[in-house]
Amino acid sequence: MPRVLVSDKLSTTAVQIFKDRGVEVDYLPDLGKDKEKLLAVIGQYDGLAIRSATKVTEKLIAAATNLKVIGRAGIGVDNVDIPAASRRGIIVMNTPFGNSITTAEHAIALMFAVARQIPEASASTHAGKWEKNRFMGVEITGKTLGVIGCGNIGSIVATRGVGLKMHVVAFDPFLSESRAAELGVEKVELDELFARADFITLHTPLTDKTRNIINADAIAKMKKGVRIINCARGGLVVEADLIAGLKSGKVAGAGIDVFEVEPAEQNELFGMDNVVCTPHLGASTSEAQENVALQVAEQMADYLVKGAVSNAINMPSITAEEAPRLKPFVKLAEVLGAFVGQVTEDPIKEVEILFDGATATMNTRALISAALAGLIRPQVSDVNMVSAPIMAKERGVILSEIRRDKSGVFDGYIKLTVKTEKQTRAIAGTCFSDLKPRFIQIKGINMDAEVGRHMLYTTNGDVPGIIGLLGGILGKHKVNIANFQLGRDHPGGNAIAMLYLDERIPDAVLEELRAQPSIDSAKPLQFDVAEA
Ligand SMILES: NC(=O)c1ccc[n+]([C@@H]2O[C@H](COP(=O)([O-])OP(=O)(O)OC[C@H]3O[C@@H](n4cnc5c(N)ncnc54)[C@H](O)[C@@H]3O)[C@@H](O)[C@H]2O)c1
Numbered sequence: 414m415p416r417v418l419v420s421d422k423l424s425t426t427a428v429q430i431f432k433d434r435g436v437e438v439d440y441l442p443d444l445g446k447d448k449e450k451l452l453a454v455i456g457q458y459d460g461l462a463i464r465s466a467t468k469v470t471e472k473l474i475a476a477a478t479n480l481k482v483i484g485r486a487g488i489g490v491d492n493v494d495i496p497a498a499s500r501r502g503i504i505v506m507n508t509p510f511g512n513s514i515t516t517a518e519h520a521i522a523l524m525f526a527v528a529r530q531i532p533e534a535s536a537s538t539h540a541g542k543w544e545k546n547r548f549m550g551v552e553i554t555g556k557t558l559g560v561i562g563c564g565n566i567g568s569i570v571a572t573r574g575v576g577l578k579m580h581v582v583a584f585d586p587f588l589s590e591s592r593a594a595e596l597g598v599e600k601v602e603l604d605e606l607f608a609r610a611d612f613i614t615l616h617t618p619l620t621d622k623t624r625n626i627i628n629a630d631a632i633a634k635m636k637k638g639v640r641i642i643n644c645a646r647g648g649l650v651v652e653a654d655l656i657a658g659l660k661s662g663k664v665a666g667a668g669i670d671v672f673e674v675e676p677a678e679q680n681e682l683f684g685m686d687n688v689v690c691t692p693h694l695g696a697s698t699s700e701a702q703e704n705v706a707l708q709v710a711e712q713m714a715d716y717l718v719k720g721a722v723s724n725a726i727n728m729p730s731i732t733a734e735e736a737p738r739l740k741p742f743v744k745l746a747e748v749l750g751a752f753v754g755q756v757t758e759d760p761i762k763e764v765e766i767l768f769d770g771a772t773a774t775m776n777t778r779a780l781i782s783a784a785l786a787g788l789i790r791p792q793v794s795d796v797n798m799v800s801a802p803i804m805a806k807e808r809g810v811i812l813s814e815i816r817r818d819k820s821g822v823f824d825g826y827i828k829l830t831v832k833t834e835k836q837t838r839a840i841a842g843t844c845f846s847d848l849k850p851r852f853i854q855i856k857g858i859n860m861d862a863e864v865g866r867h868m869l870y871t872t873n874g875d876v877p878g879i880i881g882l883l884g885g886i887l888g889k890h891k892v893n894i895a896n897f898q899l900g901r902d903h904p905g906g907n908a909i910a911m912l913y914l915d916e917r918i919p920d921a922v923l924e925e926l927r928a929q930p931s932i933d934s935a936k937p938l939q940f941d942v943a944e945a
């Protein structure tokens with residue numbers, strides 16, 4: 414039974430879902446904050462469910478020898494070293510929509526709080542001061558709201574802004590004009606947004622491009638009296654520059670939920686006039702926490718139990734419905750890759766994957782990942798569908814995909830062509846109704862070879878007696894042949910043989926085969942398939 418650790422505070426709905434779906438679960442919500450203890454136990458788990466408190470570092474991933482999936486109950490995965498997880502073949506998934514409305518509402522709440530200085534007015538009233546003249550606010554109606562990042566949360570904030578009778582301008586390089594029109598917002602460049610907005614709200618992920626997007630230069634371009642809301646990520650705003658802007662009066666107020674350093678227990682922003690701070694509460698409503706806990710547990714259990722993948726950052730999705738249909742073709746793609754990976758010794762330059770007929774309508778991203786995993790595995794044994802595309806990219810492999818309608822006798826097949834500096838190799842395969850992978854073409858030569866755990870691949874002259882020669886030598890050494898396939902390009906031309914053996918061929922037998930004048934090469938192959 415797969416075993417999951419929940420190392421941050423999550424609704425207990427998640428625990429129940431794991432149990433109901435046949436996953437053993439340890440709910441230790443404070444463990445994420447204790448790096449050493451987490452490091453000591455992580456090796457026992459197949460899955461790790463987290464929020465933002467657990468930092469999944471390269472060191473933790475190195476110790477997580479059984480880990481298969483990291484599930485983030487929430488959106489931001491900047492607390493997970495995704496390249497390190499991918500290299501180790503660990504899927505990282507999040508719940509991209511579960512807390513969007515809640516977070517958008519928090520941004521709007523902060524905007525109102527800053528516009529009317531509600532926290533300070535409340536504290537003063539609680540203190541019995543009745544400072545009616547101290548708190549003069551601004552109206553929101555008719556003001557310009559600048560939304561930076563108009564994805565899930567930004568677009569909800571934008572439509573709420575429109576509903577509040579604000580004029581909304583948005584900067585997002587991926588926002589189309591038609592989507593902007595649908596939302597009722599004006600798409601603008603960043604400098605224009607800075608120049609026009611009375612309120613600026615941030616809703617981008619933290620990336621190299623967005624880090625420090627609100628700095629002294631940006632603030633210099635803003636209107637005097639601008640109010641800034643950050644409910645996205647600390648690091649988007651340079652806190653020292655914001656503080657300077659607040660002190661100079663250029664910035665009239667700020668609503669900050671996320672900080673450069675979290676937990677933020679000391680910060681110069683604390684205590685400043687008209688700075689409303691919350692401790693990363695954007696996603697903290699009972700509704701959002703139920704949503705993300707339920708979703709992360711379902712996704713992780715589906716993966717661990719059924720092999721279904723959804724909302725993964727580093728792997729194509731595979732639905733629970735398509736998983737059974739896709740599975741034999743994933744295996745086919747993997748064995749095609751494994752064939753080329755085992756016969757190729759030079760660095761791979763280019764990989765082309767052709768999907769013909771029925772295979773072209775399948776989840777080809779998953780099939781490509783499987784083919785790459787098979788291709789790389791002879792060199793890197795622990796590669797899988799998550800890490801293979803990254804490894805291929807790191808090695809500079811140029812990847813191309815072709816999909817086409819049924820073009821031959823097969824309902825569908827996959828052809829893998831791999832180029833190295835020295836040569837190009839191609840192999841095609843399919844699955845018949847028994848759902849077992851078969852090689853149907855190697856080097857342009859047609860055949861129908863069942864794929865076995867142990868195989869022997871020879872290139873030889875098209876001369877009489879080859880079957881007898883191979884069978885005789887193997888028989889003499891008591892190596893049993895389960896299946897024997899021959900093919901040639903033309904009579905007397907290039908020929909190949911694919912033999913499915915009951916066991917791995919001993920080295921001495923191989924040498925004897927290689928010494929035969931009519932055998933050009935003999936290569937033992939292994940495939941990770943069930944025994945017939
Ligand atoms: N405070 C919280 O508790 C809380 C809760 C949930 C999410 N978040 C954070 O909110 C942010 C937004 O989440 P989301 O779900 O809307 O993400 P999303 O991926 O749906 O949207 C992000 C948008 O930012 C845009 N973007 C990317 N680079 C940009 C750039 N350089 N300039 C402008 N726009 C850019 C993208 O095109 C995308 O549309 C994330 O950082 C997430 O971690 C915070």
Ligand SMILES: O=C(O)[C@H](O)COP(=O)(O)O
Nearest residue numbers: 464465466487488489696
């Ligand atoms: O990215 C998110 O989903 C938010 O930052 C929420 O983080 P939390 O789950 O730690 O509250």
